[in-house]
Amino acid sequence: MDTASMTRPAAEGGSAPNEPVIEVSDVSLRFDTRDGPVHALAHVNLKVARGEFVSFIGPSGCGKTTLLRAVADLETPTEGDIRVEGMSTEEARLKRRYGYVFQAPALYPWRTVARNIALPLEIMGFSKAEREERVRKGLELVNLEGFGAKFPWQLSGGMQQRASIARALSFDPDILLMDEPFGALDEIVRDMLNQQLLRLWEVTGKTVLFVTHSIPEAVFLSTHIVVMSPRPGRITDVITCDFPRDRQLEIRETPEFLAIANRVRHGLRAGHSYDA
Amino acid sequence: MKSVLPIVTVVLAALAIWYVAAVLLNTPLQRDAFANAGRTDYSTQDFIVASLNMERPKLPGPHQVAAEMWKSIVVIAPTSKRSLVYHGLITLEETLIGFIIGAALGIGLAVVIVSVGWLDRSLTPWLVASQTVPIIALAPMIVVILNQFDITGIAPKAAIAAYLSFFPITVGMVKGFRAPDPLQLDLMRTYSASASQTFMKLRAPASASYFFASMKIGAAAALVGAIVAEVTKSEDGGLGARLLAGSYYGQTVQIWAALFAAAALSAALVGVIGFAGRIAERRMGFVR
Numbered sequence: 001m002d003t004a005s006m007t008r009p010a011a012e013g014g015s016a017p018n019e020p021v022i023e024v025s026d027v028s029l030r031f032d033t034r035d036g037p038v039h040a041l042a043h044v045n046l047k048v049a050r051g052e053f054v055s056f057i058g059p060s061g062c063g064k065t066t067l068l069r070a071v072a073d074l075e076t077p078t079e080g081d082i083r084v085e086g087m088s089t090e091e092a093r094l095k096r097r098y099g100y101v102f103q104a105p106a107l108y109p110w111r112t113v114a115r116n117i118a119l120p121l122e123i124m125g126f127s128k129a130e131r132e133e134r135v136r137k138g139l140e141l142v143n144l145e146g147f148g149a150k151f152p153w154q155l156s157g158g159m160q161q162r163a164s165i166a167r168a169l170s171f172d173p174d175i176l177l178m179d180e181p182f183g184a185l186d187e188i189v190r191d192m193l194n195q196q197l198l199r200l201w202e203v204t205g206k207t208v209l210f211v212t213h214s215i216p217e218a219v220f221l222s223t224h225i226v227v228m229s230p231r232p233g234r235i236t237d238v239i240t241c242d243f244p245r246d247r248q249l250e251i252r253e254t255p256e257f258l259a260i261a262n263r264v265r266h267g268l269r270a271g272h273s274y275d276a
Numbered sequence: 277m278k279s280v281l282p283i284v285t286v287v288l289a290a291l292a293i294w295y296v297a298a299v300l301l302n303t304p305l306q307r308d309a310f311a312n313a314g315r316t317d318y319s320t321q322d323f324i325v326a327s328l329n330m331e332r333p334k335l336p337g338p339h340q341v342a343a344e345m346w347k348s349i350v351v352i353a354p355t356s357k358r359s360l361v362y363h364g365l366i367t368l369e370e371t372l373i374g375f376i377i378g379a380a381l382g383i384g385l386a387v388v389i390v391s392v393g394w395l396d397r398s399l400t401p402w403l404v405a406s407q408t409v410p411i412i413a414l415a416p417m418i419v420v421i422l423n424q425f426d427i428t429g430i431a432p433k434a435a436i437a438a439y440l441s442f443f444p445i446t447v448g449m450v451k452g453f454r455a456p457d458p459l460q461l462d463l464m465r466t467y468s469a470s471a472s473q474t475f476m477k478l479r480a481p482a483s484a485s486y487f488f489a490s491m492k493i494g495a496a497a498a499l500v501g502a503i504v505a506e507v508t509k510s511e512d513g514g515l516g517a518r519l520l521a522g523s524y525y526g527q528t529v530q531i532w533a534a535l536f537a538a539a540a541l542s543a544a545l546v547g548v549i550g551f552a553g554r555i556a557e558r559r560m561g562f563v564r
Contacts, residue, residue, distance in 0.1 A: 073465075099466070100466040102462070106459040106463055108478070109560075110481045119467075119477065122477065123473050153561070
């Protein structure tokens, strides 16, 4: 197949000159279930440079969420090593180097939006004044000014997810890990949030790891797209996506955008053909 | 206002069933009574009225119980040993002390069980076993044993009340402390929150609705425990003692009055807890 040349194992992800923020070396992760072992990840290698926006795309079961969780020290690799800013994942977690945004907003229903955003700050021992200041900035950052006193159920799904992003950013972590944060939202809301997220990334300069299964979303947001395939979960392609950082939704109509989207699509198809 | 009609309907239906049952149950007694008195010329109406106003009926009519409650709550001074207020306060005191001890014990055990993984499997069977012993068999023994250490009066009854109330509270709170979903727990891990922070900021608030449900069951169980304990040592008074005295002397009206007093006490306790629960839920944003 002509796609074979594209399904190279990715030895390098980030191409920026500075040293990698995240370095995944030959990581395998196996879940031992009642039905036998599940190879969620097999020999995954990846480097992410500071300030990159890296998307992970692939069919369900390709291990993209597992990889993100392993970086966050929510799962432990069976083999291999993950370094985050030169530390082990556990050290990085204990030093609170990353903010995690889950598929669901996971706001605590008994806390107002402001107090949800303040939750990590309370845990990390920020002073009351500092907490209030950061919550105010956080609400502003995700366009939720005036909603701080509301309870989560009083907000739409998109607003809840924005609140959860503000919560993840409240303690100013270097790295933002996002697991299909907009998966449950409709296209229009998603477009809007994608634009907001891009602006946020531009302003804050965070390194973002972003799991999705939407091709346009991945191409629109990312500096690099990591294409994964299942059974065993592995990386089949890493695609560079060098649009300017302040990209607009209109770039989705351009030939360059469509060419990259096509390459991602081919990569995904190639991954699927391994199953047959 | 819409909710008043169904409530009134149910109450009226219950009263009607009660009256019919009272007449049916008292018929043999009343027939004998009339026979002994040599009366034969009574109408059906006379018979029904008489059977609902016997001094020691099998089942007293609702109005007899109401009259007895009026007399023993309002008319008789609360200092008298024939006052239901006097006995009710004794029971209430034992119940509250027992309930507070039981709640503290129950919540404490739940915290321990949730925090220390292996304790769940090693401790829970004992807790279950403790509740399979019939309290009516255990209560006299607890009273006797505590008496041995000169612990008398309210304390042994409060102990039995606590014994009955801690278990539902433990079960409810274990469930409550485990209510957070995996995502909410993962979130705490990403903040590298300590176990106690996870407990105070996630598990405890997440258990709020379980807490109030457990407290309601625990309070009602404590009252049952207190009454059972009073029956075993009736000279100290209390609604249980009143029940026992009533059954000694065949004072069915007195028994029913004490029974309703106990039910009202229980309902009041549950009501207060429910009210506190609603306030808490409103403050936690659960009321829409």
